Amino acid sequence: MLEKPRFPAFFPHPLLRDQHAMTIAGSMLPRPSGPFDSISEKKWLAVDSQTSILLELNVQPDRVKPVLVMVHGLSGSSQSPYMLGVAQKAFLQGWSVIRINIRNCGGSEKRTPTLYHAALTDDVEATFDYIAKEFPLAPIALAGYSLGGSIITHTVAKWGKQLPPNLKAMVCVSTPFNLVSTSRTMHKGFMNRMYMKKFLLGFAKSMKNKAAEYPELYPQDAGYGYEDFYSFDKQWTAPSFGFDSASDYYDRASALHVIPKIEIPTLIIHSEDDPLVPYCEPTREAVENNPNLRLLLSKHGGHCGFFGAQAANSLTWADADRWWAENRVIEYCAFRFEKAQNTQ
Numbered sequence: 001m002l003e004k005p006r007f008p009a010f011f012p013h014p015l016l017r018d019q020h021a022m023t024i025a026g027s028m029l030p031r032p033s034g035p036f037d038s039i040s041e042k043k044w045l046a047v048d049s050q051t052s053i054l055l056e057l058n059v060q061p062d063r064v065k066p067v068l069v070m071v072h073g074l075s076g077s078s079q080s081p082y083m084l085g086v087a088q089k090a091f092l093q094g095w096s097v098i099r100i101n102i103r104n105c106g107g108s109e110k111r112t113p114t115l116y117h118a119a120l121t122d123d124v125e126a127t128f129d130y131i132a133k134e135f136p137l138a139p140i141a142l143a144g145y146s147l148g149g150s151i152i153t154h155t156v157a158k159w160g161k162q163l164p165p166n167l168k169a170m171v172c173v174s175t176p177f178n179l180v181s182t183s184r185t186m187h188k189g190f191m192n193r194m195y196m197k198k199f200l201l202g203f204a205k206s207m208k209n210k211a212a213e214y215p216e217l218y219p220q221d222a223g224y225g226y227e228d229f230y231s232f233d234k235q236w237t238a239p240s241f242g243f244d245s246a247s248d249y250y251d252r253a254s255a256l257h258v259i260p261k262i263e264i265p266t267l268i269i270h271s272e273d274d275p276l277v278p279y280c281e282p283t284r285e286a287v288e289n290n291p292n293l294r295l296l297l298s299k300h301g302g303h304c305g306f307f308g309a310q311a312a313n314s315l316t317w318a319d320a321d322r323w324w325a326e327n328r329v330i331e332y333c334a335f336r337f338e339k340a341q342n343t344q
Contacts, residue, residue: 005335008312010324012300019273020191022302029307031085031323040099044111047103047126051112054078054101055127058091066095066337067131067138071124073146073174073304075202077106082145082173082304085326092320093330096135100127102151109209113217115240118147118179119253121155128164139340141169141333145304146277149175149268150255156266157258169336170266171329174274174304177259177283179250185278187228192275200226207236259286259293266293267332269325271301296328 016022041057056078068090072080078099087097102123103112116123124142131140144152149172156163156170176182186192207223226232233246243249268287270279279297287293298306306325313319319327 005316005331006314007296007328007331008314008317008319008324010298010301010306010312011309013307013309013322016302016305016307017300019271019275019300019302022273022300022305022307023195023275025307026302026305027081029081031081031088031321031326033084033088036088036091037079037084045126045130047112047122051103051114051122052108053103053111053123053126054106054108055130056099056101056106058087058097060091060094060096063096063135064137066093066333067135067140068095068097068333069124069127069131069140069142070097070099071102071142071144071148071152072099072105073148075105075199075206076145076148077101079106080145082323082326085321085323086143086329089320089326089330090333093334096138098127098131100124102148104206104210109206110213113210113214115236117237117241117249117253118150118176118255119154120151120241121158124152124155125158128167132164135166138166139337140164140167141171141336142167143171143173143329143333144175145173146175149173150177150179150253153177153255153262154253154258156264157255157261159263160261161263163263167264168340169333170262170264171269171332172266173269173325173329174271174277174301175255175268176277177254177256177286178278178280179254180247181280181282182277183229183246183250186276187230189275195276196228199229200232203232256283256286259283259290262290262292264292265336267296267328268293269296269298269306269328271298271303271306273300274303276303298324301325 204223211218308322311319
């Protein structure tokens with residue numbers, strides 16, 4: 001059984017107890033980054049002969065220091081507020097940080113003819129090949145928000161017992177492990193329809209850029225005419241990656257199927273009031289049946305929100321700010337890095 005740090009409880013900001021208010025705050029409120037983001041280095045990394053992804057790196061002078069690798073959510077980027085919030089906290093811990101823009105995100109639509117999906121592992125795998133060359137002795141942790149949590153879960157499960165030797169931990173925040181239940185939830189209610197409309201507008205902009213670069217693959221109207229995720233995934237995601245239908249994609253790409261294959265210490269952070277991603281019973285059972293996984297489930301927090309009434313503290317940890325989940329990512333990774341060092 002894994003030794004477990006005692007995490008402080010989450011108490012939401014009194015003005016953000018509503019699940020939608022918390023979710024919107026999490027995506028809109030800036031994280032004070034000071035000079036941190038201005039010193040980030042941008043690197044285009046070739047995944048294959050046709051695809052390159054954009055990495056944003058903040059590298060410590062000592063390349064033996066820990067490395068935190070981060071993956072954003074659907075239509076997000078390395079500049080998403082939660083990405084900047086976690087990255088700055090990690091850098092202040094003395095770690096190097098690599099923020100991955102998965103293909104088609106962060107302005108990279110013209111660097112690949114393909115799209116992406118919840119189980120596409122190539123971009124993370126290519127990043128780890130790069131890390132193995134540039135940081136061969138550094139301990140590594142993976143953190144993924146929302147869809148990024150699904151992508152890193154599929155990647156680590158694909159590796160199974162053949163893990164990169166320095167990978168010590170994984171953290172998934174507000175992750176849609178069950179795409180079937182998530183799709184159903186996203187299609188219900190006025191607010192969720194508004195969220196989906198916002199995502200679809202992002203899809204339209206991205207597909208317009210792809211049509212300009214790859215007119216032989218994408219017509220000029222490729223991003224328009226979709227009422228919901230299902231219609232877009234039926235038209236593009238499913239056939240582009242060999243799924244029989246959108247429903248087949250949601251089933252086969254659900255990370256809950258591969259949770260039993262996770263072989264590293266993993267923290268899953270979720271809220272019971274997540275309006276977009278329900279923490280469903282099949283996921284709960286899969287997590288409970290893998291001793292490598294630990295669930296940190298709060299009553300409040302929304303989707304990728306978790307802005308607290310105050311900075312949380314425990315006997316062994318003091319949060320840097322009120323962003324509770326971001327601080328738990330850092331605390332857990334610090335704990336696993338220390339455990340790994342003490343067992344060497």
